[in-house]
Amino acid sequence: MKRPKLLNSKNIAILVVLAIAIVLPLFLRTNQYVLFLATTVLLYAVLASAWNIIGGMAGQLDLGAAAYVGLGAFTTGTLLIRFNLTPWVGMFIGALLAMGIATLIGIPLFGFKVKEVWYALSSSALVEVFRAIFMMWNKVGGPTERYLPFSAEGPRSWYLMRFNTYVPYFYIMLALLVVVFIINHRIRYSKLGYSLLALGEDEDAVEVLGVDSRLCKLKALMIYSFVAGLVGGVYGCIYGYLHPSFFSTDMSLEVVILGIVGGMGVTYGPLLAAIFLVSFREYLRASLSGMFPGKGLEGLYLMVYALILIVVALFQPRGIAPLIKRGFLKLKSFVGVK
Amino acid sequence: MDTTSMLQVSNLTVQFGSLKAVNNVSFEIQRGEIFALIGPNGAGKTTAFNAISGLLFPQAGQIVFKGTDITKLMPHKRCKLGMARTFQVVRAFNYMTVEDVVRVGAYNRQGEDTVAAKVDQMIELCGLGEVRQRVCGDLGLATLRRVELARALATEPELLLLDESGAGLNTAELASFMDLLRKINREQNITLCIVEHLMQMVMGLSQRIVVLDSGEVIATGTPHEISNNQKVIEAYLGKRVTQC
Numbered sequence A: 001m002k003r004p005k006l007l008n009s010k011n012i013a014i015l016v017v018l019a020i021a022i023v024l025p026l027f028l029r030t031n032q033y034v035l036f037l038a039t040t041v042l043l044y045a046v047l048a049s050a051w052n053i054i055g056g057m058a059g060q061l062d063l064g065a066a067a068y069v070g071l072g073a074f075t076t077g078t079l080l081i082r083f084n085l086t087p088w089v090g091m092f093i094g095a096l097l098a099m100g101i102a103t104l105i106g107i108p109l110f111g112f113k114v115k116e117v118w119y120a121l122s123s124s125a126l127v128e129v130f131r132a133i134f135m136m137w138n139k140v141g142g143p144t145e146r147y148l149p150f151s152a153e154g155p156r157s158w159y160l161m162r163f164n165t166y167v168p169y170f171y172i173m174l175a176l177l178v179v180v181f182i183i184n185h186r187i188r189y190s191k192l193g194y195s196l197l198a199l200g201e202d203e204d205a206v207e208v209l210g211v212d213s214r215l216c217k218l219k220a221l222m223i224y225s226f227v228a229g230l231v232g233g234v235y236g237c238i239y240g241y242l243h244p245s246f247f248s249t250d251m252s253l254e255v256v257i258l259g260i261v262g263g264m265g266v267t268y269g270p271l272l273a274a275i276f277l278v279s280f281r282e283y284l285r286a287s288l289s290g291m292f293p294g295k296g297l298e299g300l301y302l303m304v305y306a307l308i309l310i311v312v313a314l315f316q317p318r319g320i321a322p323l324i325k326r327g328f329l330k331l332k333s334f335v336g337v338k
Numbered sequence B: 001m002d003t004t005s006m007l008q009v010s011n012l013t014v015q016f017g018s019l020k021a022v023n024n025v026s027f028e029i030q031r032g033e034i035f036a037l038i039g040p041n042g043a044g045k046t047t048a049f050n051a052i053s054g055l056l057f058p059q060a061g062q063i064v065f066k067g068t069d070i071t072k073l074m075p076h077k078r079c080k081l082g083m084a085r086t087f088q089v090v091r092a093f094n095y096m097t098v099e100d101v102v103r104v105g106a107y108n109r110q111g112e113d114t115v116a117a118k119v120d121q122m123i124e125l126c127g128l129g130e131v132r133q134r135v136c137g138d139l140g141l142a143t144l145r146r147v148e149l150a151r152a153l154a155t156e157p158e159l160l161l162l163d164e165s166g167a168g169l170n171t172a173e174l175a176s177f178m179d180l181l182r183k184i185n186r187e188q189n190i191t192l193c194i195v196e197h198l199m200q201m202v203m204g205l206s207q208r209i210v211v212l213d214s215g216e217v218i219a220t221g222t223p224h225e226i227s228n229n230q231k232v233i234e235a236y237l238g239k240r241v242t243q244c
């Protein structure tokens, strides 16, 4: 199949959604909570779309997203605190570092053909290991929050990537999402994409077709960890501090769930899943902590996620994207567009 | 370097625990021929294929492909050198369309600008035009065998290893499959090594045969010689004949 044009009807639909997204903050300007929510949705959509490369296409159940997010955040933040380096540059250094660490871990993992459950556990352990390291490493981490410098207005605010509104963060995440979409689309219809899709199904069968499965998986891991590192850089600025709790297994898990529920290997699936699930999660979190204040029931959303995951696995193992696609096709034939 | 020799297997031994699935096996495949590896169930044919294609590494022995020692080479590098194979139990990529599957193989030698043409050519050759947009998970065995063949051929091999690729096909399907194999061998000058249970297919296709039994070579020769070999009749054909 030839690579579909970037501007086919499906992607035009995405563009329309994007256009709506772009003007959204203008209306929500006053409601910071909704803007924060929208930014969080986009943040998770970016992570889940990046995960789609290693998880959806290459079929590796990677649970390490938060490790790369944390590394990105700590690198960017520390460079800002110590060397007054702007996060606009720092986030790329953080992303490179995250990618470097991922490479160091990916080479032996893929080299020894660590797969499936073992890969999931190893990548998940990575998050915990980094949390422990940063908890003990007092020079950059430690148990107390390290606050990032702040300036409310003017160019200094831009230099620090610290704002008193979520609007800029929303646009940064939106831009990242567009970039990740393009990367996804490019990879999907390239040699790497076809190879990843095939090796996700059967590694031996793809090896004898001349595909270096280790190298392909490593490339996928590198792209994914780089994007997660970038997101991490912004994540730290959004929250305004650094803390080892950024290395959060819950976050990794959520990214995977979004990727799977959204539809393995489908570019726009994770965004759809993020829109529904992340806002649902935030709603649940807000209402639960409202109903039972101080009971720590906010974590309950993971249970609801698990239920949704089970339902999806049972009835819609390819995720919700095919459903939406069918609906979209119906709509198209209804409207009479070819 | 021996220019007529495609593959030399010397003293190959593969062990699973204490079981010697392939025991000190040696044979040679000549350039351009159709070579067959036969033997009763559990004789070690698939295991030998796995060692030759690199999916497992032998405990002893040497494999030389086109003059290069490939005993320790990774499978994808063997494919780059010009070796491809199919699987006894089809290993389709269930969620991919036929043309995408073939494309994975075609990338072995083609770049982005030429790969589509190669895919079209292979789909045409293997008669998959009608199902090219279909997802492999929806296809029947006979079609999947062709898909496996197409994706292996798309890598542009010089040596193609076919593991019981006639198994599960009906007479008509088998006949057209054999025609296809002959065509590939003759027109594209691809050396074939077939593993087969179906004597009809082996006798009809191959020029030379090696017979394995319990991991060991018990006979080598032309189809005529093999069908008159007492040892083979006892170990293999005999059982078949009485069964029929």
Ligand SMILES: Nc1ncnc2c1ncn2[C@@H]1O[C@H](COP(=O)(O)OP(=O)(O)OP(=O)(O)O)[C@@H](O)[C@H]1O
Binding pocket: B016, B019, B021, B039, B040, B041, B042, B043, B044, B045, B046, B047, B048, B088
């Ligand atoms: N991965 C494995 N682990 C342990 N034993 C194995 C393994 N693969 C094959 N064997 C054993 O090795 C022997 C040879 O098996 P192999 O599959 O090579 O036979 P075959 O000649 O291909 O038989 P068939 O005609 O049934 O395909 C058998 O006894 C089998 O049980």
Ligand SMILES: [Mg+2]
Binding pocket: B045, B046, B047, B088
């Ligand atoms: Mg076999």
